[in-house]
Amino acid sequence: MERILVAGANGTTGKQVVEILNNTEGYAPVAMVRKESQMEQFKSKNIDTVLGDLENDLSHAVQNIDKVIFAAGSGGKKVVAVDQEGAKNLIREAEKANVKKFVMLSSMGADAPEKAEKLQDYLKAKHNADEFLKQSKVPYAIVRPGTLNNESAKGTIKIGDSLEKKGEITRADVANTLVSSLRESTTTNKTYEILQGDLKIDEALKQI
Template identity: 50%
Template sequence: MEKILIVGATGSTGKRIIEILNNSQSFEPVAMIRKEEQKEIFDDMEVKWVFADLEQDDLSPALKGIDKVIFAAGSGSKTGPDKTTEVDEKGAIKVIDAAKKAKVKKFIMLSAMGADEPSQHEKLEHYLKAKATADKHLKESGLNYTIVRPGGLTDDMGTGRVKISEKLDSLGEIPRDDVAFLLIMSLADPLVKNMSFEAVEGEEPIKSAMIELSQS
């Protein structure tokens, strides 16, 4: 069973990922937390956790024994530039570097639609620039990777159906549930290897959409 470090485990999307992986026969989630009081959440779920702070710590100990990483941390698009830079850019780069040192097999990055052209989205420009810098660092790291760039995240119930492409022709929204499944499906070694793709809600089942994209 592969150990999967979830960075951003206490966030809305991170919690969904943990819940799904916790019922998996192939993957064992390990939650990365930075506050003492967060232990209880994962102890109650019988999920392993590790202490680490994106903004401060040497992250090498958190990667010990880890097979793959899902980076689902984010300051949020409404956060100011300083916090965004610390978490979405510098924090992500620290995890990528630690993952490379630990020789993890695959790194799955939760990015954002528009990260390939931040200047086209004035209100989100600082957020998308931070995401773009982290994405670039991952691509150049030598790690096997998948970068998932969803549209606007909603708390609607997931449908299991999406529209995905390396570049979509229009913006859209997608439930966090479906984003969590996209990130988890990306753990499968042959799927979307060394690819980045955009995702919004759509009509095609997630699994077949990802297989199709992988073969394109």
């Protein structure tokens, strides 16, 4: 049973990641949240939780953790402190703890934030966090979805190193892609963009 730390477990996408992990054989999610009041929703389902603030010491959060999914975000309020430096903080601790894989939820546009028409500060922060992860010693997968929506899961995506067009994808399918990226060896040390498409998620990840 692999213990998977989910950073940003209280977020809209993070909650779905925890739920998928909890219902997937071989995984035991550990929900990382910032406030004690956020813990009960997970504890009531017998899901392990840990208090962790990305802006503070996180050494305790990675103890006995096999892999990490980073689905945290500041919602545009603290892009440097959370989306960039907070991510780097967790990556450092994951490296020290010999975590076997770090799956980063990034964003389309993070490869070239200077070209973006909007959200440049956010995309720059994500870019810097992604680059820091690539240069670490932790095996990684960096997943860059298009615009997220809250529609029901389709179970199918389009994938590529760099997709030519913009588009949307459901949060549910992003969450499933993040979880599938934990297992697929083809995704290790790869960065890939995803949109809604026609390929089943597991099949798509085998092609990257």
